[in-house]
Amino acid sequence: MKIAILPGDGIGPEIVAEAVKVLKALAPPLEMETAPVGGAAYEAAGHPLPEATLKLAQQADAVLFGAVGDWKYDTLPRALRPEQAILGLRKALGLFANFRPAICYPQLTHASSLKPELVAGLDILIIRELTGDIYFGQPRGRRSAPDGPFASAEEAFDTMRYSRPEIERIARVAFEAARQRRRKVTSVDKANVLETFQFWKDVVTEVHRDYPDVELDHMYVDNAAMQLVKAPKKFDVIVTGNMFGDILSDEAAMLTGSIGMLPSASLNERGQGLYEPSHGSAPDIAGKGVANPLATILSAAMMLRYSLKQPEAADRIEAAVQKVLADGLRTADIASDGCAVVGTAAMGDAVVRALG
Numbered sequence: 001m002k003i004a005i006l007p008g009d010g011i012g013p014e015i016v017a018e019a020v021k022v023l024k025a026l027a028p029p030l031e032m033e034t035a036p037v038g039g040a041a042y043e044a045a046g047h048p049l050p051e052a053t054l055k056l057a058q059q060a061d062a063v064l065f066g067a068v069g070d071w072k073y074d075t076l077p078r079a080l081r082p083e084q085a086i087l088g089l090r091k092a093l094g095l096f097a098n099f100r101p102a103i104c105y106p107q108l109t110h111a112s113s114l115k116p117e118l119v120a121g122l123d124i125l126i127i128r129e130l131t132g133d134i135y136f137g138q139p140r141g142r143r144s145a146p147d148g149p150f151a152s153a154e155e156a157f158d159t160m161r162y163s164r165p166e167i168e169r170i171a172r173v174a175f176e177a178a179r180q181r182r183r184k185v186t187s188v189d190k191a192n193v194l195e196t197f198q199f200w201k202d203v204v205t206e207v208h209r210d211y212p213d214v215e216l217d218h219m220y221v222d223n224a225a226m227q228l229v230k231a232p233k234k235f236d237v238i239v240t241g242n243m244f245g246d247i248l249s250d251e252a253a254m255l256t257g258s259i260g261m262l263p264s265a266s267l268n269e270r271g272q273g274l275y276e277p278s279h280g281s282a283p284d285i286a287g288k289g290v291a292n293p294l295a296t297i298l299s300a301a302m303m304l305r306y307s308l309k310q311p312e313a314a315d316r317i318e319a320a321v322q323k324v325l326a327d328g329l330r331t332a333d334i335a336s337d338g339c340a341v342v343g344t345a346a347m348g349d350a351v352v353r354a355l356g
């Protein structure tokens, strides 16, 4: 199997190097090829997603992505900014299912803003639909209001829409993922107010008939936001649309308290995926060798599980990360009393040793 390695900008190259180190130590039969993306690609080839990088990503079974962006590119035209590379890759690869696990490691419960007993042992997975909803629905724009109490005033509008096939495929992804976990799916909607989400609820319920072994419940998004901070451990898999997923996945991420620990995956219908840490390129600490590489190493584990179908290898990486934390090793962002603070490369080396 072939993976495309796209390190990107800022801390991207440092953290991706550690994930590659771990993959090489595991020695699964993988071919790896590296290409520039984001600001690094703009510098090298004049575009954040050069043709050669896109072709490599399309031909690969999976993409391991670092992060892109730097404030020095903020004055570039939008189409040339580093972040356009992610949007371009999502579109070209048809990535429609975004997986954001929120796992709270026992050793890091102090980093959460919630009480330790609420987050200790937390392990939930948010699956966000990535291609539809109000973010992409047409028509959208600005106009003179055609009716209503403010008729003829200037107004802006967007269109929320979901088609049956879009809902069916994300629902199937959620039920399949739940089968590899605790077999419970919570579908989050706003069916009490929005036609789009009444339809969403109806279609998810229909798809559920094919998954009688998985429990399904429905929850309004306002209640889901509340329950995530009240009793997050009662969830297993949450599936929702693009906008609600955008908001809830960041909320869930913060339950774990440390952005340097959170992996993510975006998958298409062929199981091809883009795997990246949930954080950005952290220009403030780039080049200092202090970035936490664990989110990227855990993204590599997700890649092995979901695209490369090597769940045992994924389990080994996740167990190694747990062991390193249990041994008291920390990067600066997750430092706590009595623990040894190490740099990026030392953390990667420790994970390699912990693989056994």
Ligand code: NAD
Residues within 6 Å of the ligand: 011, 015, 066, 067, 068, 069, 070, 071, 083, 086, 259, 260, 276, 278, 279, 280, 281, 282, 283, 284, 285, 290, 291, 292, 293, 295, 333
């Ligand atoms: P950021 O996630 O890069 O950084 C936020 C804070 O978290 C910073 O203090 C940073 O030092 C810290 N941090 C992030 N990752 C860390 C790690 N692995 N270890 C230790 N500390 C870490 O967000 P930002 O500062 O808002 O954005 C910086 C750049 O990243 C911007 O150009 C933004 O557009 C870009 N960005 C890219 C992606 C992506 O590539 N997917 C995502 C978000 C932001």
